[in-house]
Amino acid sequence: AQTVTQSQPEMSVQEAETVTLSCTYDTSENNYYLFWYKQPPSRQMILVIRQEAYKQQNATENRFSVNFQKAAKSFSLKISDSQLGDTAMYFCASRPVGRGSTLGRLYFGRGTQLTVWP
Amino acid sequence: NAGVTQTPKFQVLKTGQSMTLQCAQDMNHEYMSWYRQDPGMGLRLIHYSVGAGITDQGEVPNGYNVSRSTTEDFPLRLLSAAPSQTSVYFCASSTTTAGLGEQYFGPGTRLTVT
Numbered sequence: 001a002q003t004v005t006q007s008q009p010e011m012s013v014q015e016a017e018t019v020t021l022s023c024t025y026d027t028s029e030n031n032y033y034l035f036w037y038k039q040p041p042s043r044q045m046i047l048v049i050r051q052e053a054y055k056q057q058n059a060t061e062n063r064f065s066v067n068f069q070k071a072a073k074s075f076s077l078k079i080s081d082s083q084l085g086d087t088a089m090y091f092c093a094s095r096p097v098g099r100g101s102t103l104g105r106l107y108f109g110r111g112t113q114l115t116v117w118p
Numbered sequence: 119n120a121g122v123t124q125t126p127k128f129q130v131l132k133t134g135q136s137m138t139l140q141c142a143q144d145m146n147h148e149y150m151s152w153y154r155q156d157p158g159m160g161l162r163l164i165h166y167s168v169g170a171g172i173t174d175q176g177e178v179p180n181g182y183n184v185s186r187s188t189t190e191d192f193p194l195r196l197l198s199a200a201p202s203q204t205s206v207y208f209c210a211s212s213t214t215t216a217g218l219g220e221q222y223f224g225p226g227t228r229l230t231v232t
Contacts, residue, residue: 009158035220043206045223091160095221104149104168104212105176106221108160 002027002094006109013082013116020067021077021112023092031097034068034075035106040088048090051075082116089113120144124209124224131199131231139194139227141209147222149212150192154178154205155226161208167192199231 003026013019025034036048051059051068059066063080079086092109125140143150151166163176167186181203183195192211196203206228212221 004160043226043228045208045210045226047220050220104221105151105163105166106153106161106210108153108162110158110160 002029002032002096002107004092004094004107004109006092006112008112009110010113010115013079013114015082015084015116015118017082018078018080019082019114021079021090021092021114023075023077023109025073025075025092025094025107027073027094027096029096033095033097034066035093035095036064036066036075036077037091037093038086038088039091039111040085045091049077079114084116084118087114087116122209122211122222122224124207124227126227127225128228129230131196131229133199133201133231135199136195136197137199139196139207139209139229141192141194141224142190143192143209143211143222144190145211145222146189147211147213148189149221150186151176151210151221152182152184152192152194153208153210155208156205164194164207196229199229201231203229204231205229 005024032053034051038046038048049061049064065078067076089111091111093106122143148169152164153161155161162178165184167173209224210221
């Protein structure tokens with residue numbers, strides 16, 4: 001099984017500034033994927049960024065980047081040049097790779113509510 | 119592609135009533151799953167399926183049934199609704215082959231049980 005912990009229930013940042021959301025996880029799997037999902041008030045789950053655990057290079061998607069520290073089991077999300085539209089709940093999630101009963105399932109953290117203010 | 123669709127978007131039930139939440143995907147994904155989202159709890163897995171005819175329990179399966187007769191559809195049944203089942207329900211699908219493992223989510227169903 002895997003557990004995902006997000007220790008910041010709420011965060012706020014001023015528009016155009018940079019903010020980092022924290023996530024730690026625990027797993028016994030050798031290979032897995034890590035994700036950040038965004039959930040705006042529309043409640044649609046939107047994939048923001050993903051990281052394969054066996055890749056050391058940190059993933060980047062435009063203004064979003066991650067700091068993946070495998071030994072520390074840490075997977076933080078950095079949002080640069082924050083925009084009002086980034087206001088949302090952000091979920092960190094992990095997914096084991098391979099066969100077996102855990103195949104395919106996502107393990108979610110409890111979420112961090114990010115508010116971007118003008 | 120419509121992606122993952124869910125119906126209804128909103129539903130109010132009385133305690134003891136039964137209903138089925140519908141989920142369909144048109145991406146030929148083998149893997150489908152149901153999550154529930156409660157405030158402060160993140161998303162928790164209810165049931166999942168790795169292909170037609172194969173289902174299994176997730177983290178919080180009690181009070182829910184599923185079946186998978188086709189690749190496209192994965193309905194979730196509430197047999198006798200309880201107030202504790204008030205939640206937002208998400209259906210998701212993905213391929214089970216190697217890759218980046220992205221799951222595609224439906225828009226969710228907000229269920230209230232009174």
